Amino acid sequence: MSEPTTTTRAVRQLWLAVAAGDERGAAAVVHAALAQGVSEEAILLEVIAPVQEKVGAEWAADRLSVAQEHAATAINERVIATLTRHPGGSRPAADRGxxxxxxxxxxxxxxxxxxxxxxxxxxxxxxxxxxxxxxxxxxxxxxxxxxxxxxxxxxxxxxxxxxxxxxxxxxxxxxxxxxxxxxxxxxxxxxxxxxxxxxxxxxxxxxxxxxxxxxxxxxxxxxxxxxxxLPHLADQEYTMVVQSRPRLVKRTLADLEHRFPAMSVYSVAQRDRTAEDIAHIIDFLTTALYVADPEVLTAFMTWTADILTARGVPAHSLLAGLDTLADQLHDFPRTQKLLERAATAVTEHTVRPAPDTRTSA
Missing domain, CATH: 3.40.50.280 (Cobalamin-binding domain)
Known part of the structure; x- marks a missing residue:
């Protein structure tokens, strides 16, 4: 097996540092790579960028908390700042424009x-x-x-x-x-x-x-x-659904409580999180209407299904929310087609094993 490159080692070491919340260790990793001849641009794009992608993937897989994800991102941002003033560093004259x-x-x-x-x-x-x-x-x-x-x-x-x-x-x-x-x-x-x-x-x-x-x-x-x-927006569906967002969230939440009696014992925090999830679905629905592309909504729904699965929540529960929204928005033909496509995507996605979101470093 070949020896790992300086960049590959730096990615692994930086990941370990940011995952541990070790800002000094993270800075030491990138400055050691600089000393070994890795350019600043390569450190930015071939070390820090892939580590940040891994941070997002680990959060999605429920192996990092929201707080840990934020802390890791903040460390990466501060490490970038250290590159601009490292000893012996120089920036070219800003003469291109x-x-x-x-x-x-x-x-x-x-x-x-x-x-x-x-x-x-x-x-x-x-x-x-x-x-x-x-x-x-x-x-x-x-x-x-x-x-x-x-x-x-x-x-x-x-x-x-x-x-x-x-x-x-x-x-x-x-x-x-x-x-x-x-x-x-x-x-x-x-x-x-x-x-x-x-x-x-x-x-x-x-x-x-x-x-x-x-x-x-x-x-x-x-x-x-x-x-x-975007001439398709002349039908006003996007505008009307956006304006109905608060009502849609409220009614969908109430309908889900009727369909799932277990929600009656939800804590305030759980109810708030459910309302936020409904609002996100509506936001992606309206964006799909805006650009006339069902993939905006279907990609979000299948991604959400994987997130819920990683957190032990049945992904098929998303279908009830989509059905409720379809009932409320029955007068909007483009919206109906988008919701139907999303429901089909979730159904097909949940019968397959969820992808492994882990990344190697």
Whole structure:
């Protein structure tokens, strides 16, 4: 068996440190890798990024608590900060141009955007990193102030696509091109294209390559409405379901209590968690309506089925919630089709063994 590479060893050691909550140990791992000749970019993308992916996978498999997941993420963020000021380190002159890197409004998974910002800085760009959950009006105010060559929008959760769409159109309306990235924008960036983004990049290196080639500025764009990009929204189903969200959560929770008498002894915390789960299903349903893609909802439902299974909750319980929502939304044909597809996906998924979400490091 061949000896592990320096990068492979660093991934394993960093994982052990962040899982143990050992910030000093984590920092020592990455600085030892630097001393052994691993570049900063490689540490960011080939050590820290895969460790962060493992953090998410371990949480999904119920082997890390929410608190442990947050602590591990915070350690990775602080380790990144140490790279910018390590002894002997130097950054290239920021002479390629200026860009803004920001998460879309509501997106609190900021580490992917932080990795992009750091890689672009290493490639010689002046980067304004705005971090998580940047409201679109504040983003646009910043773009007015700085007039960057491009704005890079990061999103990890699909339900933030409507907010991303607003940011895309607002940025382009003031002449700033948009480069989108992150899992929220779908496989091969299909939702980025649907929302009218100028470019899409799969990762930080791809984003740097796109910027290197240049993104033309929009030519005095006219005011663009949502239906200009997504004409299916003219049926108003998305709008009406979004407006009905509080009522749908309340009625679905009440119906589930009727179907499952065991819920009568739920604690307040358990009832709140159930209401949150219903709200998440509705959020993914409305996003599927927004982009006219059933996979938005079916992927979330099968992922949720695996999460519930890992926590000892029967995944088929999701079907009751989908049935209740279908009863309430019987007048919306696109919505009915989405709920039917989701129910079929859950049924087919739960008869197969759940995938092993563990990752090796």
């Amino acid at each position: 200026r860009v803004t890197v920001s998460c879309v409004d509501g997106e609190w998974h900021a580490l992917p955007a932080r990795l992009v910002a750091e890689v672009l800085t290493l490639r010689g760009w002046r980067v304004d990193y705005l971090g998580a959950q940047t409201p679109t009006p504040h983003l646009i105010a910043h773009l007015h102030l700085t007039n960057p060559d491009a704005v890079l929008l990061s999103g990890s959760i699909t339900t933030h696509l409507p907010a991303a769409h607003a940011a895309v159109t607002a940025s382009q309306a003031i002449g700033v091109p948009v480069l989108a990235g992150g899992r929220a924008f779908g496989p091969a960036g299909r939702y980025a294209r649907a929302l009218g983004a100028d470019r899409w990049a799969a990762d930080a290196r791809a984003a740097a390559d796109v910027l290197e080639k240049g993104i033309p500025r929009p030519d005095a764009p006219a005011v663009r409405h949502v239906v200009d990009d």
